[in-house]
Amino acid sequence: MNEKKTFLIGEFSEKTGTSVRTLHYYDEIGLLKPDKDPSSGHRHYSDKDVLTLQKIVSLKFLGYSLEQIKGMIHESSYDVSLNESLQIQKKALEEEKLHIEAALTSINRTIKLLEEEGEVDSAILMSLINTVQTERNMREWLEQRTTKDVVNYLYNKSEDDVLALDKEYIHLSKKVKELVGLPFGDPQVQELIDQYTKATLDFIGEEAMHALAEMDLSEADKLQEMVPSPFTKEEEDWLNQAMEYYMVQNGMVDPQDNQE
Amino acid sequence: MNEKKTFLIGEFSEKTGTSVRTLHYYDEIGLLKPDKDPSSGHRHYSDKDVLTLQKIVSLKFLGYSLEQIKGMIHESSYDVSLNESLQIQKKALEEEKLHIEAALTSINRTIKLLEEEGEVDSAILMSLINTVQTERNMREWLEQRTTKDVVNYLYNKSEDDVLALDKEYIHLSKKVKELVGLPFGDPQVQELIDQYTKATLDFIGEEAMHALAEMDLSEADKLQEMVPSPFTKEEEDWLNQAMEYYMVQNGMVDPQDNQE
DNA sequence: GTTGCACCTACAGTGACGTTAGGGACTATG
DNA sequence: CATAGTCCCTAACGTCACTGTAGGTGCAAC
Numbered sequence: 001m002n003e004k005k006t007f008l009i010g011e012f013s014e015k016t017g018t019s020v021r022t023l024h025y026y027d028e029i030g031l032l033k034p035d036k037d038p039s040s041g042h043r044h045y046s047d048k049d050v051l052t053l054q055k056i057v058s059l060k061f062l063g064y065s066l067e068q069i070k071g072m073i074h075e076s077s078y079d080v081s082l083n084e085s086l087q088i089q090k091k092a093l094e095e096e097k098l099h100i101e102a103a104l105t106s107i108n109r110t111i112k113l114l115e116e117e118g119e120v121d122s123a124i125l126m127s128l129i130n131t132v133q134t135e136r137n138m139r140e141w142l143e144q145r146t147t148k149d150v151v152n153y154l155y156n157k158s159e160d161d162v163l164a165l166d167k168e169y170i171h172l173s174k175k176v177k178e179l180v181g182l183p184f185g186d187p188q189v190q191e192l193i194d195q196y197t198k199a200t201l202d203f204i205g206e207e208a209m210h211a212l213a214e215m216d217l218s219e220a221d222k223l224q225e226m227v228p229s230p231f232t233k234e235e236e237d238w239l240n241q242a243m244e245y246y247m248v249q250n251g252m253v254d255p256q257d258n259q260e
Numbered sequence: 261m262n263e264k265k266t267f268l269i270g271e272f273s274e275k276t277g278t279s280v281r282t283l284h285y286y287d288e289i290g291l292l293k294p295d296k297d298p299s300s301g302h303r304h305y306s307d308k309d310v311l312t313l314q315k316i317v318s319l320k321f322l323g324y325s326l327e328q329i330k331g332m333i334h335e336s337s338y339d340v341s342l343n344e345s346l347q348i349q350k351k352a353l354e355e356e357k358l359h360i361e362a363a364l365t366s367i368n369r370t371i372k373l374l375e376e377e378g379e380v381d382s383a384i385l386m387s388l389i390n391t392v393q394t395e396r397n398m399r400e401w402l403e404q405r406t407t408k409d410v411v412n413y414l415y416n417k418s419e420d421d422v423l424a425l426d427k428e429y430i431h432l433s434k435k436v437k438e439l440v441g442l443p444f445g446d447p448q449v450q451e452l453i454d455q456y457t458k459a460t461l462d463f464i465g466e467e468a469m470h471a472l473a474e475m476d477l478s479e480a481d482k483l484q485e486m487v488p489s490p491f492t493k494e495e496e497d498w499l500n501q502a503m504e505y506y507m508v509q510n511g512m513v514d515p516q517d518n519q520e
Numbered sequence: 521g522t523t524g525c526a527c528c529t530a531c532a533g534t535g536a537c538g539t540t541a542g543g544g545a546c547t548a549t550g
Numbered sequence: 551c552a553t554a555g556t557c558c559c560t561a562a563c564g565t566c567a568c569t570g571t572a573g574g575t576g577c578a579a580c
Contacts, residue, residue, distance in 0.1 A: 005493065010557065024559090025537060040545075041559055047493045051383050054488050058389040062363055062370075066536070079379040083371055090367050097360045100353050103322055107350050110322075111343055119339040123311050129318040228314050233265065233307045270526065280527090281569060289567095300576075301528055326567070 006035070006044040016053055031056060031070055063089050098136070106132040113166050124173045127230035128166060134227065146211045153208055168199045173230050180235045184245035193246040266295070266304040276313050291316060291330055323349050358396070366392040373426050384433045387490035388426060394487065405479065406471045413468055428459045433490050440495045444505035453506040 013020045026032040027043065032052055034043045052073065059069045072082075106129050113128070114120060135155070142151045157165070175192050182189050201209060229236055246252075272294075273280045286292040287303065292312055294303045312333065319329045332342075366389050373380060373388070395415075402411050417425070435452050442449050461469060472480070489496055 008558075019537085020558095021538060022536080029536095043558090051386075051490070051492065054390060055382060055386045058386040058393065061389065061393050062367055075382060077379050077381045078374065078385055080374050083374055086367050086371050086374075090364065090371075093360050093364050093367070097357065097364070100357045100360065104350065104353050104357070107322055107346050107353070111346050111350075114338065114340050114343055114346075119337050121337045122315060122335060125338055126311075126315045126318040129321065130314060133318065133321050230311070232311065268527075279569085282567085284528090285568060303527090320567095 006046050009043050009045065012045040012049070016050065016057075018053060018057070026053075026056070026066075029066065029070070031066055031073070062086075063093055102132050102135065109162065109166060112163055113170070116163070116167065117170060120170055121174060121177065121230070123230040124170055127173075127228050128169065130228045138227075145215060146208075150208045150211045153205055165199075165203055168203075172196050172199065176231065176235055176239055180238050184242045189242055190246065190249075193242055196243075197246075266306050269303050269305065272305040272309070276310065276317075278313060278317070286313075286316070286326075289326065289330075291326055291333070322346075323353055362392050362395065369422065369426060372423055373430070376423070376427065377430060380430055381434060381437065381490070383490040384430055387433075387488050388429065390488045398487075405475055406468075410468045410471045413465055425459075425463055428463075432456050432459065436491065436495055436499055440498050444502045449502055450506060450509075453502055456503075457506075 007015065009020050009023055012018075013023060023032070023043070023045075027034065032049060034045045034049050036043055055073055056066075056069055059072060060066070064072070068085075072078075109132070110125065110129060113125070139151055139155065142154070172192065172195060179186070179189055179192060184190075204212065231239065267275065269280050269283055272278075273283060283292070283303075283305075287294065292309060294305045294309050296303055315333055316326075316329055319332060320326070324332070328345075369392070370385065370389060373385070399411055399415065402414070432452065432455060435455075439446070439449055439452060444450075464472065491499065
């Protein structure tokens with residue numbers, strides 16, 4: 001009746017799919033301490049140890065640290081008081097999930113882009129990836145300052161739209177890096193800015209444009225800071241000045257508006 | 261023109277949201293090495309370093325290790341050859357996502373169960389969590405041996421069904437732990453087994469039951485091994501024998517069938 | 521003159537193991 | 551009987567991406 005079959009560490013490892021080293025480690029930190037043969041020093045894992053290891057593996061699966069598990073393992077049953085801890089785990093996992101999903105959309109966008117474009121400047125590509133990365137912050141920020149409708153409009157683009165926009169972004173950014181330094185009056189520069197404003201309008205949509213235009217300028221600056229730019233300081237300064245020049249030329253803004 | 265504004269590490273850290281200590285670290289491992297003032301030893305981060313750090317953060321966001329990033333960072337543009345690496349990252353992230361989703365369903369089930377049950381034996385709870393953990397393997401295993409229809413039927417349970425099933429599982433397992441050791445002829449034991457078979461039939465459904473019944477017995481044993489049991493060896497042996505006794509009593513199987 | 525701040529280097533610690541070195545006990549084979 | 555192979559052991563170092571801490575320099579303000 002009391003046969004009490006035990007396993008050596010090798011068998012036990014095989015049986016449970018946990019590596020020998022891991023079992024050594026769990027013993028070392030006092031998480032799973034099997035009986036030890038005093039003469040040989042060999043570990044003897046019992047039937048009960050199987051259940052304990054199952055507990056450990058399960059709790060690890062739920063995202064608990066071994067230290068936390070050590071505190072939970074000795075209870076023979078769990079009640080609702082565990083729920084608090086479970087809720088915390090849940091939140092953490094949901095955060096992680098959002099991160100992974102964002103990374104995945106980023107990767108998918110990048111894969112498509114590279115397939116269509118062949119080659120992309122690294123800084124431009126990275127700023128695109130960064131866009132996804134900061135999208136959540138951006139959304140929250142925008143929702144506080146504009147309306148939900150505007151935000152929804154901005155972010156509910158179809159996949160194709162996003163791809164087209166990415167391509168546009170790349171081409172314009174590349175152009176900027178090519179033309180940087182040219183005088184603002186140069187027709188190439190004027191065309192670039194023209195395309196840029198048109199693309200922006202296309203993307204943003206008119207209502208959103210108006211909503212955004214109503215924000216403070218200082219606030220708008222903060223928005224710009226959140227979006228990491230693919231440009232160096234020179235490129236950025238040049239672009240801003242070219243934009244200003246364009247706006248003044250086309251009577252879209254009074255010169256004195258842009259003094260700082 | 262060549263003003264070349266640089267930042268001390270504190271400013272740079274503020275600006276980029278990366279901790280000073282991390283920047284030290286990146287310098288140490290040769291990932292981001294700013295110029296150093298030879299006399300003071302202070303680091304001077306340039307405009308370019310901002311772009312480099314952006315690259316690092318973005319690639320980290322995609323799940324690359326710093327070692328991998330070190331290899332990618334010096335290229336000024338990326339082409340389709342990057343796609344291979346992106347696909348690998350994608351797969352890894354998708355794996356992680358599946359893991360997290362499984363953990364989340366596990367947690368949600370557990371939260372609900374604890375709310376409804378109040379208190380649950382730890383071994384039983386863990387074996388339930390383990391079920392989700394091994395669900396993917398189980399599915400694959402079953403799909404190879406039975407039909408897709410059966411598998412779909414088995415896994416497309418509603419949330420309520422799952423909860424009900426979980427509760428049933430808990431109650432029966434608890435009963436086993438209570439009654440273990442009693443003679444198989446005891447009416448309580450007979451009732452337990454009766455409930456157990458009925459619950460199984462309810463859950464599995466008739467077609468699936470037939471499909472499963474057609475598998476080898478040795479194969480079925482392997483299935484059992486995959487599902488971690490909440491029982492000790494004694495409990496499990498007792499249950500198996502009680503089942504056999506029940507089957508024979510009710511003429512569902514010939515005694516000689518069960519010889520090993 | 522000392523207090524505070526921003527910077528520096530250098531070393532240690534974290535978590536959950538993996539890897540490697542060196543050695544004991546047992547069995548099988550030449 | 552020597553050797554090889556297998557299983558086990560301890561002990562210590564390596565990994566990754568940091569974080570923390572101790573002790574020190576140089577400079578400005580009070």
